[in-house]
Amino acid sequence: MNNEPLWGIFLNACLINNFVLAYFLGICPFLGVSGKVDTATKMGGAVTFVMLISAVCGYGIHSLLVFIDAPFLQLISYIVVIASTVQLVEMIIKKMSPSLFQALGIFLPLITTNCAILGLVLFQTNKGYDLLQSVFYALGAGAGFTIALLLMAGLREQMEFAEVPNVVKGTVLTLLIGGILSLTFMGFSGLNG
Template sequence: MNTESYWSIFINASLVNNFVLAYFLGICPFLGVSGKMETATKMGGAVTFVMLISSICAYGIHALLVAIDAPFLQLISYIVVIASTVQLVEMFIKKMSPTLFRALGIFLPLITTNCAILGLALFQTNKAYSLSQSLVYALGAGIGFTLALILMAGIREQLEFAEVPDVVKGTALTLLVAGILSLTFMGFSGLGT
């Protein structure tokens, strides 16, 4: 069992070791959905919800697989749970908010293949977190993911009004901004000790 404090786990997951800007996990929705603040916020909420559910399930699956001496089934079990959770979230959003469902488009089903969510399950297992620590870790990772999306969306919305040389318009500028954001999050590395 890990004895790390909840606050330390949360800060590490959200800022110091941000899944998008430090581990470079979940880049597809980060680059694809961060064009507008509204969709970025809602995608961040969906990813956070899936992370929380996946974290609980990963904790239970790990305990079960260790009890029956079958830890080799861990990865495939996590993938099945994540895919199922995303399908439930997708059906819920489609039913409750068809406009959001259309706005998120292909990126909503891509949460299934979002390596940030699988990374969360594997990292929490490797760190031997308790259930409550796993939930704090998932919440921190989800909030960090949402923070990265919102920051990127805010910058991209402002850049629409800026005069930018043709050579860096579009994807090139987006990648430059993502790199600079990643560098700024390196400044939080001192908080993790």
């Protein structure tokens, strides 16, 4: 059992140990879907939802597997839950917003292999979080993921209006911006006490 306060867990996952900018997990959608703020917002919401469901299910699966003395099944169980949740999200988005479904393209099913989601479930298990702490950890990680996507998307939209040398256009510029964002988030490490 971990005695961290809920606000501390949320803040830690959101800013101090941001999954994208501190742990470098979830880089695929960070680089691929962050071209437009609108798309980044919706992708962040979808990833946050999958993180929340995965965290709750992961807590239950961990408790069950410890009870039946089968902790070696954790990883495969987590992957099944994540894949199932992503399929549910994909079906909902396809039905509710076909334009968003098209905009997210291949990155929507790639949430299944998003290492940030699997990392979330494994980290919460290793930290010994209870159910409520796991929910706050998932919400903080999802908020941090969304913040990273929005920052990158906003900067990329603004860079369309800037005169950028041909040498750094495209992927190089995106990686430079990502690196600078990562450095700026290192400043939050002082909040950890």
